[in-house]
Amino acid sequence: MTVIDGTSRSTPATIADPPPTPAVDACAAAPRPHPRPAGKDSYTISEVVAFTGLTAHTLRWYERIGLMPHVDRSHTGQRRFSNCDLDWLAFVGKLRLTGMPVADMVRYAELLREGESTFEERQELLEATRRDVITRIAELHDTLAVLDHKIEFYAGARRAPERHSA
Numbered sequence: 001m002t003v004i005d006g007t008s009r010s011t012p013a014t015i016a017d018p019p020p021t022p023a024v025d026a027c028a029a030a031p032r033p034h035p036r037p038a039g040k041d042s043y044t045i046s047e048v049v050a051f052t053g054l055t056a057h058t059l060r061w062y063e064r065i066g067l068m069p070h071v072d073r074s075h076t077g078q079r080r081f082s083n084c085d086l087d088w089l090a091f092v093g094k095l096r097l098t099g100m101p102v103a104d105m106v107r108y109a110e111l112l113r114e115g116e117s118t119f120e121e122r123q124e125l126l127e128a129t130r131r132d133v134i135t136r137i138a139e140l141h142d143t144l145a146v147l148d149h150k151i152e153f154y155a156g157a158r159r160a161p162e163r164h165s166a
Contacts, residue, residue: 032086032090034083034086035047035051036083038083041082041083041086042072042080042081042082043080043081043082043085043086044078044079044080044081045059045060045078045079045081047081048081048085048086048089051086052086052089052090052093054089054093059079059089062089062092063079065102065106066106066109066110067092067102067105067106067109068085068088068089068092068109069109069113071085092105095108095129098129098130098132098133099129099132099133099136100129100132104125104129107125108122108125108126111125
């Protein structure tokens with residue numbers, strides 16, 4: 001599968017696609033080195049499992065629901081993944097970490113396959129997800145503050161008897 005995407009990788013905070021320009025190969029700036037160089041990048045499903053940490057069941061499911069379409073096959077019908085597929089799976093992993101619903105991820109993949117005419121809709125999807133992530137980060141900061149307060153309380157309670165015995 002070859003994924004064409006203009007997603008910016010320059011800063012993590014800028015997730016949205018850039019304004020319409022000629023298509024850019026998503027594999028051009030891989031965030032993680034590939035096990036094999038381009039041109040020799042034919043991975044079995046078990047190799048992809050080892051590299052990504054995903055299960056074979058998950059990879060097959062991604063393909064079945066349209067999140068990972070058009071995986072090449074060997075002459076015997078075995079799936080053969082490329083470096084571009086690994087990059088796409090890394091991106092999907094990031095989307096999963098954001099809490100983006102699978103239906104939205106599939107919609108994003110469909111829009112991506114439709115081409116440049118869907119830049120605006122893809123951007124809107126990613127911006128909505130970014131807003132959700134920012135809200136979750138704020139909630140986690142509040143939760144962390146409560147935990148820190150409780151930890152300080154218990155640490156102080158342990159020190160208090162030591163002061164009385166001195």
